[in-house]
Amino acid sequence: MKYNENFEKLPKSYVFSQMAQKIADKKKRGGERIINLGIGDLKLPLFECSVNQMKIACEEMRIEKTFKGYPPAEGYEFLRQKISNEYIDNFISVAPDEVFITDGAKGQLGNILELFGQKSRVLFLTPCYPAGAEANILYGNEVTFLSGSQENGFFPSPPYGEKYDVIYICSPNNPTGSCMTYEKLGEWVNYALFSGSVIVYDNAYSVFVSGDFPKSVYSVKNANKCAIEINSFSKSFGFTGIRCGFTVIPKSVGEYNRLQKRWLGCRCNGVSYISQRGAEAVFSRIGREEVKRRVNFYKTNAEILKIALKNLKLWYNNTVHSPYVFAKTPHGVSSTEFCEYLLEKTSLAVTDGAGFLTGGEGYFRLSAFLPREDILETADRLERIDLGEIATQNR
Amino acid sequence: MKYNENFEKLPKSYVFSQMAQKIADKKKRGGERIINLGIGDLKLPLFECSVNQMKIACEEMRIEKTFKGYPPAEGYEFLRQKISNEYIDNFISVAPDEVFITDGAKGQLGNILELFGQKSRVLFLTPCYPAGAEANILYGNEVTFLSGSQENGFFPSPPYGEKYDVIYICSPNNPTGSCMTYEKLGEWVNYALFSGSVIVYDNAYSVFVSGDFPKSVYSVKNANKCAIEINSFSKSFGFTGIRCGFTVIPKSVGEYNRLQKRWLGCRCNGVSYISQRGAEAVFSRIGREEVKRRVNFYKTNAEILKIALKNLKLWYNNTVHSPYVFAKTPHGVSSTEFCEYLLEKTSLAVTDGAGFLTGGEGYFRLSAFLPREDILETADRLERIDLGEIATQNR
Numbered sequence: 001m002k003y004n005e006n007f008e009k010l011p012k013s014y015v016f017s018q019m020a021q022k023i024a025d026k027k028k029r030g031g032e033r034i035i036n037l038g039i040g041d042l043k044l045p046l047f048e049c050s051v052n053q054m055k056i057a058c059e060e061m062r063i064e065k066t067f068k069g070y071p072p073a074e075g076y077e078f079l080r081q082k083i084s085n086e087y088i089d090n091f092i093s094v095a096p097d098e099v100f101i102t103d104g105a106k107g108q109l110g111n112i113l114e115l116f117g118q119k120s121r122v123l124f125l126t127p128c129y130p131a132g133a134e135a136n137i138l139y140g141n142e143v144t145f146l147s148g149s150q151e152n153g154f155f156p157s158p159p160y161g162e163k164y165d166v167i168y169i170c171s172p173n174n175p176t177g178s179c180m181t182y183e184k185l186g187e188w189v190n191y192a193l194f195s196g197s198v199i200v201y202d203n204a205y206s207v208f209v210s211g212d213f214p215k216s217v218y219s220v221k222n223a224n225k226c227a228i229e230i231n232s233f234s235k236s237f238g239f240t241g242i243r244c245g246f247t248v249i250p251k252s253v254g255e256y257n258r259l260q261k262r263w264l265g266c267r268c269n270g271v272s273y274i275s276q277r278g279a280e281a282v283f284s285r286i287g288r289e290e291v292k293r294r295v296n297f298y299k300t301n302a303e304i305l306k307i308a309l310k311n312l313k314l315w316y317n318n319t320v321h322s323p324y325v326f327a328k329t330p331h332g333v334s335s336t337e338f339c340e341y342l343l344e345k346t347s348l349a350v351t352d353g354a355g356f357l358t359g360g361e362g363y364f365r366l367s368a369f370l371p372r373e374d375i376l377e378t379a380d381r382l383e384r385i386d387l388g389e390i391a392t393q394n395r
Numbered sequence: 396m397k398y399n400e401n402f403e404k405l406p407k408s409y410v411f412s413q414m415a416q417k418i419a420d421k422k423k424r425g426g427e428r429i430i431n432l433g434i435g436d437l438k439l440p441l442f443e444c445s446v447n448q449m450k451i452a453c454e455e456m457r458i459e460k461t462f463k464g465y466p467p468a469e470g471y472e473f474l475r476q477k478i479s480n481e482y483i484d485n486f487i488s489v490a491p492d493e494v495f496i497t498d499g500a501k502g503q504l505g506n507i508l509e510l511f512g513q514k515s516r517v518l519f520l521t522p523c524y525p526a527g528a529e530a531n532i533l534y535g536n537e538v539t540f541l542s543g544s545q546e547n548g549f550f551p552s553p554p555y556g557e558k559y560d561v562i563y564i565c566s567p568n569n570p571t572g573s574c575m576t577y578e579k580l581g582e583w584v585n586y587a588l589f590s591g592s593v594i595v596y597d598n599a600y601s602v603f604v605s606g607d608f609p610k611s612v613y614s615v616k617n618a619n620k621c622a623i624e625i626n627s628f629s630k631s632f633g634f635t636g637i638r639c640g641f642t643v644i645p646k647s648v649g650e651y652n653r654l655q656k657r658w659l660g661c662r663c664n665g666v667s668y669i670s671q672r673g674a675e676a677v678f679s680r681i682g683r684e685e686v687k688r689r690v691n692f693y694k695t696n697a698e699i700l701k702i703a704l705k706n707l708k709l710w711y712n713n714t715v716h717s718p719y720v721f722a723k724t725p726h727g728v729s730s731t732e733f734c735e736y737l738l739e740k741t742s743l744a745v746t747d748g749a750g751f752l753t754g755g756e757g758y759f760r761l762s763a764f765l766p767r768e769d770i771l772e773t774a775d776r777l778e779r780i781d782l783g784e785i786a787t788q789n790r
Contacts, residue, residue: 001560001591001592001593001649002511002512002560003510003511003512003649003650004510004511004512004654005512007654007657013657013660014660014661017660039465041464041465042462043462043464044459044462045456045457045459045462046456046457046462050456051453051454051456051457058446058450058453058669059446061440061441061445061446061636061637062441062443062446063440064438064439064440064766067437067438067440067441067636068636069436069437069438069636070434070436070635070636103638103664104664106662106663106664107663107664110662114399114533114534115398115399116397117397117398117399117400118399118513118535120397130661131661131662134660134661134662138509138661138662139509140512140513165396165397166397196396197396198396240464240465240664241462241463241464241465241466241667241668242456242667242669243466243664243665253396254396255396256396259398259399259402262402262408262409265408265409265411265412266405266409266505266525266526266529266530266533267501267502267505267529267530267533268501268502269498269499269501269502269635269638270638271638272636272637272638272669272670273636273637274449274453274637274667274670275667371459
């Protein structure tokens with residue numbers, strides 16, 4: 001029997017699967033209730049407006065006259081049009097036929113590489129969410145990591161003189177929370193144009209961007225000639241359990257828009273009509289207000305976590321563009337060790353920075369996607385930690 | 396910019412996209428209302444029991460206490476357990492952790508090949524639904540077609556002496572409607588075991604199997620050592636617009652069950668909770684009765700179509716295991732030509748057999764997934780055809 005040998009190049013289990021295992025083990029050992037600040041999943045429910053529209057969509061499926069069969073593989077026009085309008089409202093020109101509805105960003109980070117073909121040279125700006133890199137490794141691509149660091153705000157500068165086919169950038173970044181400035185993003189766009197690369201821009205956290213920072217890769221000049229933007233409804237609209245996202249492939253980025261349509265023909269039958277109606281609802285006035293409320297809620301959560309870290313004198317990345325807080329372990333303790341310590345001593349589950357590829361070692365990520373009482377309880381437990389104890393253990 | 400060169404090996408557009416274009420063109424030219432017997436999409440609505448459960452699932456998403464975030468990547472236990480039970484009721488042992496919930500069979504026919512890796516030698520028994528073959532071509536695999544014919548009931552015998560890594564079999568077959576006998580399937584299973592191949596068994600039409608024919612590849616001895624079974628809720632349960640299916644990977648088929656779990660870790664975030672609740676409902680008593688009713692309805696449709704073809708003295712594959720009727724063009728006319736003739740003269744859209752890879756040329760496929768009045772109208776229009784005219788044109 002033949003196997004994809006590239007599986008052997010992956011870590012034995014996916015970072016979030018590993019975490020789930022550790023949490024399960026800890027649960028067995030008993031102790032305080034575990035608060036899971038690890039995975040970026042949601043606890044707060046779906047928006048009312050989405051639930052209402054989805055129930056109507058279910059009803060439409062009940063009778064022959066309004067029943068919907070196969071969705072258009074590229075997504076329903078009603079949703080692609082709404083997304084196009086959203087870009088236009090932000091002074092970015094994206095046509096409905098440049099928008100592809102997907103079942104979420106995670107799958108899309110890997111599916112997209114079938115457009116580029118095998119043996120692509122792919123650059124990842126790290127630390128970052130590992131799914132895209134693992135998908136590339138499985139596909140047999142030549143994957144290179146370029147790490148950001150505290151010094152450069154976790155976004156490195158382009159490696160002038162080197163050439164890659166594809167460059168993955170995630171901003172606002174998961175896990176660091178850093179958001180590219182127009183200037184930095186402009187550097188990368190120019191580098192991509194100059195070297196003939198395509199940027200795959202993971203924009204899953206775009207609604208968290210505050211102030212004068214790019215909310216889309218296309219807000220930088222000429223990005224529509226070299227960038228594909230992958231987005232999600234998951235984090236912004238409470239959609240983790242619904243599976244709906246979108247990808248923008250401008251017709252001005254080589255042949256990829258045409259190839260994506262051909263790819264859909266044989267590889268995909270589209271996304272549930274009901275999910276798409278739920279997604280459409282978030283573009284209503286009520287939906288937009290709910291997004292704002294939710295984003296503010298998560299950001300306040302993040303601020304509460306930061307205060308606790310500050311009191312503990314732990315370094316954290318002080319950005320305002322993200323539902324995550326990225327912090328440094330004390331006394332140079334390894335991140336795996338510190339995360340295990342936290343879980344054992346405080347029953348707080350946080351994500352090991354080392355799971356986010358190069359540049360993540362020595363850091364850990366806290367998710368703010370939790371009800372307020374869990375965040376307050378987390379802050380309490382964090383402040384109980386005796387960092388001296390860790391220093392002693394680590395001597 | 397780098398492109399996947401394998402796109403050039405595919406037909407310029409996918410067979411069903413081509414058809415949609417021809418139908419749109421014909422519409423512009425006017426004439427009788429077009430009846431689309433081309434694509435295997437449904438017109439009859441979703442089952443009541445599924446709609447009801449899905450609405451309840453939507454309501455659960457509304458409040459924090461019952462809200463569901465990321466689904467388990469392999470599917471919810473409640474659904475995997477139901478599917479496992481269904482196999483066990485048919486005396487086939489499939490454990491819940493051998494069942495993977497997917498967003499449908501089409502994507503899965505291609506996704507699965509990431510387990511085998513690149514440069515796999517893949518055999519397709521043709522004619523067959525082309526998505527799996529196109530996915531393999533895009534992935535750069537070495538694809539071989541082995542055609543069935545009228546003489547062997549559209550299922551060829553194994554090519555003893557040759558060796559393939561993967562063998563795709565679709566039974567009941569789309570488009571021919573033929574169903575493998577236990578004996579023929581046993582030959583293929585033994586061949587696969589002997590040559591170390593894996594069978595990918597496309598079982599999307601399993602509910603249409605009548606009488607003493609295999610309803611699953613695993614009803615043949617030792618298939619659980621060499622076969623992966625891909626199934627769908629689409630055709631059986633009215634799910635084309637919902638996107639839910641499942642794949643069975645027994646733990647006894649090499650390492651594939653473990654690899655699939657690892658694949659899910661980085662490539663997929665699972666299937667909508669709401670879709671899975673809708674799928675679960677079809678395993679209820681009411682759901683099962685509805686399946687029976689629906690299957691009988693479509694089979695009667697197929698019989699009506701056959702009578703019309705018989706009156707027209709056209710050869711058709713006289714099987715009872717399928718919602719499709721596979722018929723031969725008259726006077727050796729090419730299938731593309733005959734399908735265009737039908738669309739032009741009778742406003743009936745049927746699928747060109749040549750779109751189903753080798754062995755399909757000279758045949759056309761009629762779908763019975765239509766309301767009764769459309770099927771009766773189709774029969775009427777078919778009987779109006781003057782085959783003599785075609786013979787003259789073709790001289």
